[in-house]
Amino acid sequence: MIVNENVALDHGLKKDEYKKICNLLKRVPNITELGIFSAMWNEHCSYKSSRLHLKNLPTKGTRVIQGPGENAGVVDIGDDDAIVFKIESHNHPSFIEPYQGAATGVGGIMRDVFTMGARPIANLNSIHFGSPQHKKTKNLLRGVVNGIGGYGNCMGVPTIAGQTSFDESYNGNILVNAMTLGLVKKNKIFYSKAAGLEKPVIYVGSKTGRDGIHGASMASAVFDEKIEEKKPTVQVGDPFTEKLLLEACLELMSGDSIIAIQDMGAAGLTSSSIEMASKGNLGIEINLNKVPCRETKMTPYEIMLSESQERMLIVLENGKEDLAKKIFDKWNLDFAVIGKTTKSKKIELYFDKKKIADIPVNILVENSPMYDRKWKKNKLPKKIKISKKQFKNLKIINVLDKILSNPNICSKEWIWQQYDQTVMGDTIQKPGGDAGVVRVHGTNKAVAASVDSSAIYCWAHPLSGGKQIVCESWRNLVCVGAKPIAITNCLNFGNPENRENMGEFVECVQGLGEASKYLDFPVVSGNVSFYNQTKEVGIKPTPTIGGIGLIKNYENMITMNFKKVNNKILVIGKTEGRLDQSLFAREILNEKNGPPPEINLFNEKNNGETVLKLIENNFIKAAHDVSLGGIITSIAKMCINGKKGASLKKPKQLIDPFEYFFSEDQGRYIIEIEENNFKNVTEILEKNSVHYDDLGTVNENELIIDEKSKLTIDELMKSHTSWLTNYMGK
């Protein structure tokens, strides 16, 4: 095939990008080379629109061993143990083919983690769908949940937490973000930097097929009516082979044979070989006839661009080939020496004894495009005036019933019951709490993890929204008694070529950076997903944060369920009563305008650290943060989970009960303490200048807001649990 500008445009490259390629090569690329450029220079692989802004994120900290730039981030959790973790999107493929899209998303992120030598110990996910009324939503939800379960369950890695939301802005573009945590010894971490000349380059895992060709390019473009035609670009997952690959890789890693290892994810053999060469400042030579292929007559172009799953590329020490081959034979996996490292600093491909590609590595990597896209600043919306007259016809218990059964609040049990949450025998907090918690096998330590996003707040004001999610992640970890350590982010946005979308991205990232810097909660890994857009309609900006924290002694872990009758209930943090952008304002009053809740980073940090202090002193029996749905929603969930009631006092402040109970002011927690500790606890709170309200006590089985407003636990449970099961028709 003759390469010209039109062929380049068909590959998703821009005119000037094609011109740049010809200039750098000083010739016209052949079709295989053009394919390689298009794979490396698309948005998904090159971060060309985001790199400039991501540079400003705080990525360092005392516990950070590896920040962004590797397969995943790594943090120190003491005693020579480290946690490897990352979140990644698989949005575009999941919309086109929900089961395989979601499954391979989970497979891909686990591979990123065990490529670094870590055994995956927990999975999380954040999934977002269109309006429940939209005709595609139900099938997409079912397919995605089946896919996540199908892959994770088979791998034998527990899914310990997640988040699901519904919003019409996802009607044409759902989001599937998958996160994995792995455990590794600090001195056994593996990296992707090749080193040494004439070292064998090894291909292991599944055979290469024609699936997923141009997957990364597909994920770098807006959807249109021809979306069904893109099905062949979705990869097909084989979790059984990945389980074998995991065990085989860890077995090989226990020795000293591996110099560098990189999984073949987006842009397959192309990006894995080029990344290893680039990081090692070396060249790489590959004989494509040696690549194990699943189908006959595959062309070099197809082999280089296939995104077949469950494959790894390894640079081995000389002489270790036989030993390595023995291990992969034992696990029934393909093993082939396909090339070697060279001093040429070029990627050189051979096929049928002819050289079919010859590109200097630095052209592909360092010279990849970087754009300073135009972006529009977002003003803080004016506060809305909510007339209290509107509350007159409302009854708190009716409103609470509606909110508990709202698709974005209700119990997601139907989803998480389809995930194996307990395999590996170390899950000590399952989905449904503030964070999932797994023990570090064989120790007293435990790791907590949570995924969060607040697209509504980010849409209303990206800067505040960006800060808010980081704070929410931090709070969720604090609630289970974990000291927050670090985060990974998955930045899901619309079309970056559009000033509004780019503005949302830039300011969300800015907010996110400010909060993570202030809270000493650095970003160690992440992924950007742009072009979540169908024609002109993009998603609400949805940065997702995956946070992890450490519990030094797992017996001190906290859960949210109320524990004992007559224990006292306190609200930590001040309630201002602002309703703008609260679920109450949007769903009950139908008021969609106004600014999101204000973030006060000082209070956030101070309140969280004080709660952790109370936990250390063993004062806290249950804790839950106040988020979507306000104080009363949090209390209701604590009642439901603990199968206990609560008798609430009328709040002292002179604000309206609706404002008090439903506002979503930030930096707040509900805690349960024993009555005889009340003095000790309030002293600590006062000493640290933390505001608190004495809200009432735990009772047997009824939520009593006032004499006229009572709900039994059964009633609360029914409103909380029935929506999703009814919706899915069971």
Next chain:
Amino acid sequence: MNSSVITFPGSNCDRDMDVALKKFGFKNKMVWHNDIVLPKSDLVVLPGGFSYGDYLRCGSMASKSKIMQSVINFAKSGGKVMGICNGFQILVEAGLLPGVLLRNKYLEFICKNVFVKINNKDNSYFKNIDKETLELHIAHNEGNYFCSKDQIKKIDDNNQIALHYSDKDGKINENNNPNGSLKNIAGIFNKEKNVLGMMPHPERMIDSSLSGEDGSIFFKNLINNLK
């Protein structure tokens, strides 16, 4: 007491079972599916997981593994063989237990705590357990036990049902049948009661921080009965 846990390609509860057996005093060995000789064992366990990806029919490929001939011989000579979840499926495919395990009634994977009522205590697995019901954990996609009318009659006549899904108080009905199993069957024995297959995972319930502790009751009792 010596035990052996067989690892098939795709097993993923093999380590959990190893941890549980050791915790309660077994000297456990991990055995690779391609081995031919079974180490000297008082108990052989086929663990949960997705042997061969469950791609053909759950357990069918694993039931033809090299080690299985030794396991079958061991069982036929009266040795204690226990299959949990995928291990249960393998035992059924190997012909050591009657019946089949179909996909769950609602075609969904189910992971949750359930109660099971012990139906037969006259065997090494459940003898001397004080409680009538245990709270255990299930995590499976194909746990819907089924067999022919003739088979169920024989199973009943020989008192081969080990466990029924039930409520907390041991009541057995459709409401507490998580997967559509015939007669709420959660586990069965062979005729001689030396082979047990069950869907619930006792190895996931072995300390107070996990989903529960009734698995500890099961293992403590088991090792005492085998002594």
